[in-house]
Amino acid sequence: MDVVPPELNSLLPDEIMDTEAIVTDDDLPAVCPAPPNPLDTQDAPVPMETEVPEIVTLCTAAPSIPVQRTQAMTTLTSTDSTPSSGSSSTGTQLLLTPSSSSLTLQPTTLPVLSKPSSPQVTGGLQKLSAPLTLSANHQLILNKVASSPGSEAKPTLLKQDGQKLLVTTLGKTGQPIVLALPPSAAKAGTVLSTGDGKGQPQQFKVVTIGGRTDLKPMVGVQAVSTASQLVGTSHTNQQGQQLKTVQITKKAPVSTAAPMITKFIITKALNNKGLTSQASVSPVLTGRVLTQSAPDTPPRTITVADALSSTPQSGGSKVAISPLKSPSKLTVVSVASPSPASPQKPMAVPLSMLGQQILTVQQPTPTSPAKPGVSHSAAQAVKPVQTVTVGGVGTPQFKTIVPLASPPNVQQIQVPGSRFHYVRLVTASSGSPPAATGSSPSSVATTIQPAKPMVVNSAAVRMSVPIVSAQTVKQVVPKPLTSATPQVVTSQQQRLIMPATPLQQIQPLPPGTLLAPAPGSGNMGYAVLSAPYVTQLQQSTIVTLASASGFSTPSTVQTQARLPLNGLSASDSTSRPRKPCNCTKSQCLKLYCDCFANGEFCSNCNCTNCFNNLDHESERLKAIKACLDRNPEAFKPKIGKGKEGESDRRHSKGCNCKRSGCLKNYCECYEAKIMCSSICKCVGCKNFEESPERKTLMHLADAAEVRVQQQTAAKTKLSSQISDLLTRTTPAISSGGGKLPYTFVTKEVAEATCDCLMEQAEQAELSNQSQAMAERVILEEFGRCLKRIINYAGKAKTDCC
DNA sequence: GAGTTTGAAACT
DNA sequence: CAGTTTCAAACTC
Numbered sequence: 001m002d003v004v005p006p007e008l009n010s011l012l013p014d015e016i017m018d019t020e021a022i023v024t025d026d027d028l029p030a031v032c033p034a035p036p037n038p039l040d041t042q043d044a045p046v047p048m049e050t051e052v053p054e055i056v057t058l059c060t061a062a063p064s065i066p067v068q069r070t071q072a073m074t075t076l077t078s079t080d081s082t083p084s085s086g087s088s089s090t091g092t093q094l095l096l097t098p099s100s101s102s103l104t105l106q107p108t109t110l111p112v113l114s115k116p117s118s119p120q121v122t123g124g125l126q127k128l129s130a131p132l133t134l135s136a137n138h139q140l141i142l143n144k145v146a147s148s149p150g151s152e153a154k155p156t157l158l159k160q161d162g163q164k165l166l167v168t169t170l171g172k173t174g175q176p177i178v179l180a181l182p183p184s185a186a187k188a189g190t191v192l193s194t195g196d197g198k199g200q201p202q203q204f205k206v207v208t209i210g211g212r213t214d215l216k217p218m219v220g221v222q223a224v225s226t227a228s229q230l231v232g233t234s235h236t237n238q239q240g241q242q243l244k245t246v247q248i249t250k251k252a253p254v255s256t257a258a259p260m261i262t263k264f265i266i267t268k269a270l271n272n273k274g275l276t277s278q279a280s281v282s283p284v285l286t287g288r289v290l291t292q293s294a295p296d297t298p299p300r301t302i303t304v305a306d307a308l309s310s311t312p313q314s315g316g317s318k319v320a321i322s323p324l325k326s327p328s329k330l331t332v333v334s335v336a337s338p339s340p341a342s343p344q345k346p347m348a349v350p351l352s353m354l355g356q357q358i359l360t361v362q363q364p365t366p367t368s369p370a371k372p373g374v375s376h377s378a379a380q381a382v383k384p385v386q387t388v389t390v391g392g393v394g395t396p397q398f399k400t401i402v403p404l405a406s407p408p409n410v411q412q413i414q415v416p417g418s419r420f421h422y423v424r425l426v427t428a429s430s431g432s433p434p435a436a437t438g439s440s441p442s443s444v445a446t447t448i449q450p451a452k453p454m455v456v457n458s459a460a461v462r463m464s465v466p467i468v469s470a471q472t473v474k475q476v477v478p479k480p481l482t483s484a485t486p487q488v489v490t491s492q493q494q495r496l497i498m499p500a501t502p503l504q505q506i507q508p509l510p511p512g513t514l515l516a517p518a519p520g521s522g523n524m525g526y527a528v529l530s531a532p533y534v535t536q537l538q539q540s541t542i543v544t545l546a547s548a549s550g551f552s553t554p555s556t557v558q559t560q561a562r563l564p565l566n567g568l569s570a571s572d573s574t575s576r577p578r579k580p581c582n583c584t585k586s587q588c589l590k591l592y593c594d595c596f597a598n599g600e601f602c603s604n605c606n607c608t609n610c611f612n613n614l615d616h617e618s619e620r621l622k623a624i625k626a627c628l629d630r631n632p633e634a635f636k637p638k639i640g641k642g643k644e645g646e647s648d649r650r651h652s653k654g655c656n657c658k659r660s661g662c663l664k665n666y667c668e669c670y671e672a673k674i675m676c677s678s679i680c681k682c683v684g685c686k687n688f689e690e691s692p693e694r695k696t697l698m699h700l701a702d703a704a705e706v707r708v709q710q711q712t713a714a715k716t717k718l719s720s721q722i723s724d725l726l727t728r729t730t731p732a733i734s735s736g737g738g739k740l741p742y743t744f745v746t747k748e749v750a751e752a753t754c755d756c757l758m759e760q761a762e763q764a765e766l767s768n769q770s771q772a773m774a775e776r777v778i779l780e781e782f783g784r785c786l787k788r789i790i791n792y793a794g795k796a797k798t799d800c801c
Numbered sequence: 802g803a804g805t806t807t808g809a810a811a812c813t
Numbered sequence: 814c815a816g817t818t819t820c821a822a823a824c825t826c
Contacts, residue, residue, distance in 0.1 A: 579822095581821080581822090582821065582822080583820080583821065584820085584821080585819080585820065585821085586810095586819090586820065586821080590810070590811075590819095590820080591809080591810055591811085592809080592810060592811085592819080592820045592821055592822090593820095593821080594821085594822085597810095627810095630810085630811075631810090634810095653809095655808080655809090656808065656809075657807080657808065658807085658808080659806080659807065659808085660806090660807065660808080660823095664806095664807080664823070664824075665807095665822080665823055665824085666806080666807045666808055666809090666822080666823060666824085667807090667808080668808085668809075671823095
């Protein structure tokens with residue numbers, strides 16, 4: 001893929017590029033009507049309140065959460081919630097509050113623990129790429145987001161001494177999730193309260209599901225919690241079972257002097273449907289941001305109650321979306337459990353890999369030296385920052401990550417409303433110095449560190465997290481930075497999350513764009529894929545990752561309204577089928593093509609010689625780059641927020657109409673159903689508020705719409721009455737003679753017929769048709785009515801006979 | 802459905 | 814930046 005120069009990174013939503021930015025909207029001033037995010041400043045407290053409730057709800061303990069423990073392991077069982085409902089998605093939440101450390105989580109959907117004997121379950125261990133050191137304050141909370149109906153997921157608090165592990169299940173019932181959290185070396189003893197793993201360097205084993213039988217020991221990882229720590233939920237390790245594994249790698253804090261506040265958001269979506277592309281509902285695991293208190297600060301335990309009651313503390317906590325930036329990383333890899341029957345291909349994973357899970361990683365950025373004070377205070381108070389809700393309405397903002405098939409190791413990030421998928425190239429885990437991967441074709445490769453072999457189930461899951469070579473792509477659906485409450489929609493199609501915030505806030509990148517890491521941003525590159533990308537790949541399960549939504553203030557969380565995008569409401573844009581293009585010469589690689597311009601792949605179009613598809617990725621990327629070279633904002637929505645005092649929506653560039661009077665769909669303003677503004681350069685514009693022509697047009701349009709509705713209603717009424725008549729007169733028909741049609745001309749039928757005729761007359765009048773023409777259309781309508789009556793009559797007679 | 806009109810995008 | 818060409822959608826017949 002082509003790489004976009006680092007400077008293009010600015011095009012990406014801040015949330016993507018900058019962990020802190022995730023929380024803030026500052027970069028999108030024009031587009032961001034939302035109130036300033038408290039998190040914009042590090043000292044601002046993280047608004048946790050709104051999320052907290054959700055956490056509680058999610059965390060409602062399931063009667064029993066199976067915990068599998070291999071040495072130091074925590075296993076979670078996720079239950080399948082109702083698959084069909086988008087909101088019903090299940091998710092696993094991870095709350096991590098490690099200080100200045102990077103974590104790598106690799107959740108995998110697992111078979112139900114309760115069914116250890118299940119053939120699907122084969123033991124699998126994940127290896128931690130890097131030893132994790134967790135400070136006492138680190139907390140890892142796994143929440144079972146969605147459990148089987150009626151069952152409540154109760155968060156399990158695993159660790160004491162500052163480290164906590166809440167394990168909740170997400171996704172399929174009985175799918176165990178193993179979460180290993182290595183204790184910090186220094187505080188290993190404290191971290192490991194019980195169990196074998198305490199104080200000893202234990203291998204962190206993750207059990208993966210999905211057909212991977214191999215267990216990979218995690219080297220250098222100390223078990224954080226023991227089975228005994230899991231209250232009531234833990235159970236002995238079930239070997240041989242395949243589990244989904246969450247790997248957490250923690251890196252040592254960069255600087256010890258400064259308190260590190262790290263927040264992690266891990267979202268995991270489980271797809272119980274396995275590889276079935278048709279799975280309508282994808283369980284989603286969402287993760288939460290964890291704040292970390294400074295090591296020296298007393299560890300704070302967050303209980304559910306606390307979470308609920310706790311208000312945002314000092315602003316030190318920030319949610320970092322992008323992992324891998326700083327030495328401390330949090331990488332979450334979720335792997336879908338492969339269906340036993342269908343092995344997944346290691347490499348290009350077709351999107352059909354439904355079972356794959358979403359990777360969500362949020363990395364807390366180390367507290368900047370400039371804001372040391374904040375970090376400390378904030379660190380002490382553990383704040384549940386993000387809510388990982390799956391499918392819940394009113395949940396905090398989410399990011400959806402969909403496993404991409406094609407380039408292995410790809411993370412897609414979709415920005416709701418933007419219709420673009422951002423692909424993030426993830427560098428290798430922080431521990432190792434960046435090394436260029438030879439595999440990556442693009443310059444990005446150089447920026448990307450070779451992933452450490454963080455192995456996720458290679459067989460079953462293709463999402464290796466970290467360390468992605470250029471080939472690895474993450475799809476993340478960033479939510480608008482503003483606080484709107486995201487909607488999580490799990491469907492086969494991409495719309496994962498619908499942010500309540502205005503879509504305009506999102507600054508879409510051209511599809512296919514790869515962004516080289518911005519200077520100082522760490523080894524990360526982003527690629528933007530068009531939304532259909534996933535679809536083409538067969539849209540596997542969509543996973544929603546909780547973004548650092550916690551940042552939004554509670555007040556902002558309410559909105560779920562979908563704001564208009566490019567003249568269309570979000571709902572329209574998502575529900576209305578896209579118009580197929582008819583390009584013939586542009587190969588659908590120029591902005592002439594609406595599909596391309598919208599960042600979408602052509603699908604069901606009438607174009608010829610189309611290159612706007614996965615088969616021509618290279619050409620497409622080049623075209624995208626060319627478009628961006630010409631106009632860096634080429635792929636941004638044309639309809640954005642106007643200046644102060646102007647209409648909320650206006651064309652970003654204005655139109656240049658000369659002959660249409662801006663009252664035809666040639667005009668982009670008119671097409672978007674907005675008035676022309678001061679920036680338009682149109683000639684003879686009639687598309688302004690007081691324009692009589694425009695008003696007339698609007699009235700005509702309204703009248704036409706009403707007529708259509710009336711006509712439709714009249715016809716429906718007529719048909720229903722005729723049918724009803726048929727039903728009631730059947731005996732008469734059977735016995736009657738040859739005058740059947742007249743039998744049906746009842747009063748009701750006559751009235752309905754008259755309605756149709758009157759409608760035609762009105763239409764003729766409105767369209768200024770001549771009297772002769774009006775009479776003609778009326779007669780024609782009358783003929784149609786008669787014909788219909790006769791047909792029904794004849795049919796009734798035939799049926800009776 | 803073919804042909805024309807239109808204006809954005811692309812090109813010079 | 815302006816003028817011209819290309820292109821595909823909108824529109825007309």
